[in-house]
Amino acid sequence: MKLTIIGTGYVGLVTGACFAEVGHRVICVDNDAAKVKTLQAGGIPIYEPGLEEMVRRNVAAGRLSFTNDTAEGVANSDVIFLAVPTPPQPDGSVDLSFIERVAREIAGAMTTYKIIVDKSTVPVQTGDKVAETIKRYCKAKVEFDVVSNPEFLREGFAVEDLMKPDRIVIGVKTQRPVPAMKEVYQPFNAPIIVTDINSAELIKHASNSFLALKISYINAISVICEATGANVQEVANGMGMDERIGKRFLNASLGFGGSCFPKDLSAFIKIAEELRYDFGLLKEVQRINSGQMDRFLKKIIDTLWVLKGKKIGVLGLAFKQNTDDVRMSPAIELCHRLQKEGAELRVHDPKAMDKAKALLKDVTYVDEMNAVADGCDALVIATEWEEFKQLDLERARKSLSHPILFDGRNLFDPARMEQLGFIYKSIGR
Ligand code: UDX
Numbered sequence: 001m002k003l004t005i006i007g008t009g010y011v012g013l014v015t016g017a018c019f020a021e022v023g024h025r026v027i028c029v030d031n032d033a034a035k036v037k038t039l040q041a042g043g044i045p046i047y048e049p050g051l052e053e054m055v056r057r058n059v060a061a062g063r064l065s066f067t068n069d070t071a072e073g074v075a076n077s078d079v080i081f082l083a084v085p086t087p088p089q090p091d092g093s094v095d096l097s098f099i100e101r102v103a104r105e106i107a108g109a110m111t112t113y114k115i116i117v118d119k120s121t122v123p124v125q126t127g128d129k130v131a132e133t134i135k136r137y138c139k140a141k142v143e144f145d146v147v148s149n150p151e152f153l154r155e156g157f158a159v160e161d162l163m164k165p166d167r168i169v170i171g172v173k174t175q176r177p178v179p180a181m182k183e184v185y186q187p188f189n190a191p192i193i194v195t196d197i198n199s200a201e202l203i204k205h206a207s208n209s210f211l212a213l214k215i216s217y218i219n220a221i222s223v224i225c226e227a228t229g230a231n232v233q234e235v236a237n238g239m240g241m242d243e244r245i246g247k248r249f250l251n252a253s254l255g256f257g258g259s260c261f262p263k264d265l266s267a268f269i270k271i272a273e274e275l276r277y278d279f280g281l282l283k284e285v286q287r288i289n290s291g292q293m294d295r296f297l298k299k300i301i302d303t304l305w306v307l308k309g310k311k312i313g314v315l316g317l318a319f320k321q322n323t324d325d326v327r328m329s330p331a332i333e334l335c336h337r338l339q340k341e342g343a344e345l346r347v348h349d350p351k352a353m354d355k356a357k358a359l360l361k362d363v364t365y366v367d368e369m370n371a372v373a374d375g376c377d378a379l380v381i382a383t384e385w386e387e388f389k390q391l392d393l394e395r396a397r398k399s400l401s402h403p404i405l406f407d408g409r410n411l412f413d414p415a416r417m418e419q420l421g422f423i424y425k426s427i428g429r
Pocket of ligand 1: 249260
């Protein structure tokens with residue numbers, strides 16, 4: 001099929017590449033001329049496992065191209081996907097100005113029937129607004145359909161999630177765009193559910209909020225575990241074996257971050273408020289999440305006492321493993337709070353150091369993870385990178401002035417760490 005994706009961020013770029021990979025012809029549009037130039041020259045502005053090779057392969061095969069001309073994308077496609085940012089506003093509500101502008105641009109360029117698909121995460125009832133806008137600004141007065149098709153990919157696993165989705169959600173007002181949408185997704189062999197547009201939009205906010213709730217739930221349990229000598233991983237394992245609960249997203253941590261959960265929670269709370277429902281449950285999810293960071297910091301201060309003048313090594317800056325994304329990263333927040341207490345930091349991340357430099361100043365960026373502990377008073381693990389499990393613990397123990405390790409991601413076994421001579425503090429164990 002001939003497809004256009006507007007917006008080449010995490011969702012747009014990976015979606016475009018995966019659609020091309022299964023044989024569709026895809027035009028990716030972005031209004032950032034510098035970004036389009038980079039992409040045309042074979043550069044990838046984000047780190048996402050498997051993406052670079054996939055883009056290269058499909059560009060070479062002539063199935064994937066990049067432009068900053070929306071009209072070119074619209075003229076040469078049957079289905080146009082919106083994957084533009086929907087950033088939060090100061091009051092938690094969603095800024096829909098990118099969606100609105102692109103809807104107008106598409107409308108202005110349409111001369112035949114088109115299917116306009118929203119992939120960006122938007123408040124329920126946005127589809128109606130997009131349809132109204134297109135109708136108003138479409139000079140050619142042609143027919144069109146608006147579809148909601150939310151994206152569920154996780155950063156760091158985006159290619160995998162897109163190629164093997166759990167489900168495809170297609171929200172429609174009429175049946176007309178359904179066959180084309182099914183054709184787009186047929187190569188992915190996933191269950192497809194067709195709903196009304198409002199339900200599709202809600203599925204996205206409801207899913208992300210539920211996953212955030214799951215993390216906050218286990219984080220609250222971790223507090224009870226610490227107070228009683230229980231082990232949160234054992235508890236999560238025992239809970240997760242009940243198929244109704246499931247094991248995933250029950251990893252206690254110093255809190256969730258990133259560009260989705262915090263934003264989507266605030267947005268969903270705000271949407272509910274506008275509908276006159278006080279979504280107190282989700283406010284509690286936010287409260288537990290920020291409390292988790294406070295508790296972790298307290299653990300560090302309780303152990304090290306005064307942080308002023310102390311050197312702390314921090315492993316991890318990205319908001320999670322396998323990504324270079326540092327937006328709303330708990331690791332960066334922790335660094336800022338340690339700096340506020342007067343600590344000097346030596347930091348390392350396998351992929352996110354370049355992006356972190358814009359947000360985190362006056363620290364020593366260390367290229368090699370095993371060198372981070374050199375001359376430090378304690379070591380902190382802030383991101384769940386798999387490779388941190390391969391840390392040279394013997395070297396770390398010898399390099400630290402005193403072998404103290406705070407693990408915000410429960411990567412190591414407490415008994416083994418004690419055997420190795422560490423004072424080891426993790427979450428809920
Ligand atoms: C999330 C959703 O998973 C995805 O479906 C949606 O489309 C976008 O938002 P993402 O933000 O990329 O994806 O990452 P995710 O893997 O969900 O992790 C979010 C945060 O939660 C990270 O900071 C991660 O470290 C944290 N987390 C995750 C935990 O603390 N514990 C867990 O058990 C899982």
